[in-house]
Amino acid sequence: MPLKAVADTCFLIDWAYYRHKEALFDLFKAIYVTESVLNELSDEPVISWVSEELARGRMGLLSESPDVSSEAYRLMFLSRREVRLRDLDYPEAVCLVLGKMLDLVVLTENRAAVMAPFFLEECRDLNVWRALEVIRELILRGIIECAPNETSVRVPFEEYMLDTRHLFSPSELKRVVEVIVRCLRR
Amino acid sequence: MLEEIERWDKEARELRRRGVDWDRVNRLPPRLRAAIKYYIETGEIRVASRLAGLPILKFRELLRELKVPVVS
Numbered sequence: 070m071p072l073k074a075v076a077d078t079c080f081l082i083d084w085a086y087y088r089h090k091e092a093l094f095d096l097f098k099a100i101y102v103t104e105s106v107l108n109e110l111s112d113e114p115v116i117s118w119v120s121e122e123l124a125r126g127r128m129g130l131l132s133e134s135p136d137v138s139s140e141a142y143r144l145m146f147l148s149r150r151e152v153r154l155r156d157l158d159y160p161e162a163v164c165l166v167l168g169k170m171l172d173l174v175v176l177t178e179n180r181a182a183v184m185a186p187f188f189l190e191e192c193r194d195l196n197v198w199r200a201l202e203v204i205r206e207l208i209l210r211g212i213i214e215c216a217p218n219e220t221s222v223r224v225p226f227e228e229y230m231l232d233t234r235h236l237f238s239p240s241e242l243k244r245v246v247e248v249i250v251r252c253l254r255r
Numbered sequence: 256m257l258e259e260i261e262r263w264d265k266e267a268r269e270l271r272r273r274g275v276d277w278d279r280v281n282r283l284p285p286r287l288r289a290a291i292k293y294y295i296e297t298g299e300i301r302v303a304s305r306l307a308g309l310p311i312l313k314f315r316e317l318l319r320e321l322k323v324p325v326v327s
Contacts, residue, residue, distance in 0.1 A: 078311055078312075079300060079311075079325075082312055082315055083325065109310065109311050110312065111310050111312050111313075112310075112312040112313070112316070155299065156299075156302075158301045158302075160301070178325065178327045179301075180298060180299075180327075183327075184260065199327045200327065233325075234319055234324060234325070235324065235325040235326070235327065236270055236324040236325070236326045236327075238266050238270070238327070239266070240262075240263075240266060241263070
């Protein structure tokens with residue numbers, strides 16, 4: 070089944086600067102943006118990119134109905150009770166709720182949202198991906214082509230860090246690169 | 256899992272602290288300075304941008320100017 074995703078602000082504001090940003094639409098059939106995320110986008114080039122993609126139909130706007138909103142507030146409340154979890158904010162909580170309701174991958178860089186599947190029963194089956202996981206998938210699915218060695222696989226990640234000034238944790242990057250190289254060699 | 260998260264948090268905090276233009280940070284107005292320091296310690300961009308009184312994208316730009324990396 071083709072993948073669809075809902076994107077949080079923290080993901081979009083960096084991905085918009087990535088030289089391979091177009092590849093996102095080879096991975097996902099549609100990327101949805103919520104009203105509260107759209108309200109946070111105010112600057113070039115992010116708003117231009119999102120506006121163009123909304124117009125082209127590769128991105129879509131998801132409205133926040135009262136039941137989505139109330140479930141988001143419930144997740145925020147639960148995150149504050151779970152001491153191991155960072156506090157969820159409303160926009161990322163809405164992304165989690167819509168991800169769960171509509172079977173969407175949640176794209177975010179927000180630590181609380183990334184941790185939610187591990188600590189909140191309600192989010193257990195959700196796929197929450199950061200740019201790190203998105204680039205991993207782009208390579209594994211052959212959308213970004215790499216030779217099966219560490220040097221080549223590191224390139225798209227290094228490009229992302231250079232373009233966005235967003236760093237990946239060195240230990241996590243090492244682990245992901247090793248996994249990709251192993252998969253590509255099979 | 257908890258240990259892994261704590262290790263990651265520590266690593267991310269150290270990366271955010273490294274390379275920061277502290278001279279510029281210390282010359283910021285108190286509200287912005289406090290927000291930047293909060294961000295460096297926690298990585299929580301939404302709360303930090305609210306502390307700064309800036310939209311999240313403006314705050315992200317300020318991080319870029321001050322060479323404070325976003326880490327994930």
